[in-house]
Amino acid sequence: TPVKTACPNSKHSAFNAACCSWFDVLDDLQANLFDDADCGEDAHSALRIAFHDAIGFSTKGGKGGGADGSMIFFGDEELAFDANNGLDEIAGGLQPLADAHGKTYGDIIQFSAAVAVANCAGSTRLQFLAGRPNATVHTPDGTLPNPFDNVDTILARMADAGFSPDELIALLASHTIAAADKVDVTIPGTPFDSTPAVFDTQIFIEVLLNAIHTPGAGLQKGEVKAPLAGLMRLQSDFALARDSRTACTWQSFVNNPKSMNTKFAAAMAKLAVLGQNVKHLTDCSEVIPTPAANHVPPFLPAGKHQSDIAPACAATPFPSLPIQPGPQQSIAPVPPAS
Ligand code: HEM
Numbered sequence: 001t002p003v004k005t006a007c008p009n010s011k012h013s014a015f016n017a018a019c020c021s022w023f024d025v026l027d028d029l030q031a032n033l034f035d036d037a038d039c040g041e042d043a044h045s046a047l048r049i050a051f052h053d054a055i056g057f058s059t060k061g062g063k064g065g066g067a068d069g070s071m072i073f074f075g076d077e078e079l080a081f082d083a084n085n086g087l088d089e090i091a092g093g094l095q096p097l098a099d100a101h102g103k104t105y106g107d108i109i110q111f112s113a114a115v116a117v118a119n120c121a122g123s124t125r126l127q128f129l130a131g132r133p134n135a136t137v138h139t140p141d142g143t144l145p146n147p148f149d150n151v152d153t154i155l156a157r158m159a160d161a162g163f164s165p166d167e168l169i170a171l172l173a174s175h176t177i178a179a180a181d182k183v184d185v186t187i188p189g190t191p192f193d194s195t196p197a198v199f200d201t202q203i204f205i206e207v208l209l210n211a212i213h214t215p216g217a218g219l220q221k222g223e224v225k226a227p228l229a230g231l232m233r234l235q236s237d238f239a240l241a242r243d244s245r246t247a248c249t250w251q252s253f254v255n256n257p258k259s260m261n262t263k264f265a266a267a268m269a270k271l272a273v274l275g276q277n278v279k280h281l282t283d284c285s286e287v288i289p290t291p292a293a294n295h296v297p298p299f300l301p302a303g304k305h306q307s308d309i310a311p312a313c314a315a316t317p318f319p320s321l322p323i324q325p326g327p328q329q330s331i332a333p334v335p336p337a338s
């Protein structure tokens with residue numbers, strides 16, 4: 001049976017001694033960037049930048065190098081793209097961390113995303129493979145799906161990068177720990193579901209609620225009405241939840257956190273190595289912490305009823321969910337990173 005050996009600089013021990021240096025990164029990241037292993041704004045941003053770095057890739061070639069850290073390595077160019085608005089902050093936090101520990105930007109981005117997800121209760125541990133070389137090519141603008149794109153455009157871009165519609169919906173579980181700073185700059189930190197610090201299925205439920213609220217300074221490009229005060233809904237999430245190609249997969253996660261987590265982890269494992277030769281990478285998944293459990297089953301937010309759901313999967317009825325007790329809440333913004 002495999003045995004762990006103590007790592008030299010920390011309280012940790014590892015099955016693979018080559019992974020010990022990642023425990024040092026973990027301790028530094030958790031203490032100094034993630035405010036003591038928090039599922040807050042910095043953790044959310046770390047997951048977002050992992051998507052934005054990796055998706056700049058085409059199975060046909062001619063785009064970027066995938067999960068290669070070009071978002072930081074060529075940050076002067078790539079952080080200026082509209083779709084990367086706001087990612088300068090997390091990039092600026094990760095760059096010195098990578099430099100201090102002698103890690104590449106491609107590795108630090110995917111590592112911090114896996115740790116970020118682990119900081120959010122209800123998630124599952126993601127795979128982490130180490131050893132991505134430095135980026136060598138700039139990613140051109142236009143590789144990110146936009147919230148104002150139609151479903152055809154979004155699915156085509158994801159397919160070009162090698163992802164099926166089902167995999168995209170699984171990846172969008174990420175929007176359960178997400179908020180927008182830049183869609184409407186008058187209301188920074190406005191979350192996409194009522195539980196932005198919990199990796200639960202609420203995003204899949206709440207995007208299917210009928211919507212009545214226009215937050216902030218009115219509806220912006222790529223934004224549609226929200227179901228609760230304090231929430232924001234992206235037009236892309238709205239459309240993908242209702243399109244016949246994706247609606248049933250979307251709904252399938254509503255009452256099934258286990259399936260959501262399994263499929264999210266599988267799609268993230270693929271995303272994290274886009275453009276990389278996995279034969280040259282070392283499995284350091286053992287460094288990723290075990291997330292806390294979420295003991296709250298999927299619910300309709302207080303004040304909502306089953307009749308407020310607009311089901312969109314023709315094949316299967318929307319599951320019956322308990323209603324959160326108490327009066328309807330206005331959802332608080334995610335506080336800015338300190
Ligand atoms: C159709 C595809 C997608 C679109 C159109 C989209 C769009 C957006 C937009 C507009 C924001 C708000 C940014 C801001 O204003 O601060 C956002 C946030 C976020 N997105 Fe996505 N996204 C997509 C897919 C994904 C995927 C696949 C992931 C991860 C695997 C992801 C992770 C996140 C996270 C974690 C945030 C929150 C960032 C924070 O709170 O700081 N998104 N997304």
Ligand SMILES: [Ca+2]
Binds near residue numbers: 177196197200202203
């Ligand atoms: Ca959530």
